[in-house]
Amino acid sequence: MPSLMIVDDEPDIRFLLRRMAEEAEWYVAGEASSGQEALLCWQDLKPDLIILDHRMPGLSGLETAARILAENPEQAIVLFTAFLDPPLEQAAAVLKIRVCLSKRNLDAVMAELRAWLRRDD
Numbered sequence: 641m642p643s644l645m646i647v648d649d650e651p652d653i654r655f656l657l658r659r660m661a662e663e664a665e666w667y668v669a670g671e672a673s674s675g676q677e678a679l680l681c682w683q684d685l686k687p688d689l690i691i692l693d694h695r696m697p698g699l700s701g702l703e704t705a706a707r708i709l710a711e712n713p714e715q716a717i718v719l720f721t722a723f724l725d726p727p728l729e730q731a732a733a734v735l736k737i738r739v740c741l742s743k744r745n746l747d748a749v750m751a752e753l754r755a756w757l758r759r760d761d
Contacts, residue, residue, distance in 0.1 A: 641665060641667045642666055642667065642689065642756065642757065643666070643688050644661050644666045644668050644669060644753075645668075645670050645671070645681060645685055645687040646658060646670075646672075646690075646691050647671070647674075647675070647677075647690060647696075648691075648693040649695075649696040651673070657720075658671070661753060663750075664750055664754055664757070669685045669687045670685045670687070673696075674698050674699065675699025675700065678692065678708075679708065682708055682715075689716045689738075691718045692704060692719055693720055694719055694723065694728065695723060701720075702728075702731055702735065705732070709736060709737075713736065716738050717737045718740075718741060718749075719732050719740045719741070720749065721740065721741075721743060722743040724742040728740065
C-alpha cells in the first residue's frame with residue numbers, strides 16, 4: 641500500500657483528503673498544517689506521494705516543494721490549490737511537480753490517486 645502525506649492549513653480539507661485517500665486504498669503516513677511542518681514530517685516519513693496545498697501561512701506550497709525536491713528530485717508531489725492558474729502551473733512544472741489540481745475538482749484527486757496505483761501494478 642503506497643504512503644501519502646497530506647499538507648494543508650485547513651483541518652477540514654485534510655480530513656476530506658484523508659477520507660478520499662483511504663477510500664482509494666492509500667496509507668496516510670502523516671499530515672501537516674504548514675510548509676515548515678511538512679518539511680519536518682517529510683524527513684521522517686518519506687512518503688510515496690505528497691498532496692501539498694499551495695497557499696499556506698509561512699512557506700507556500702511551491703517553496704515547500706522546492707526544498708523537498710532539492711533533497712529528493714524523485715519525490716512525487718501533487719500541488720492542490722483553490723487558486724489554480726497558468727503561471728502557478730508553469731512554476732510547478734519548472735520544479736517538476738507531478739500535477740496541479742484545483743480544490744474545486746475533488747474528483748481529480750481521486751483519479752490521480754487511483755492512477756498512481758495503476759502505475760505501480
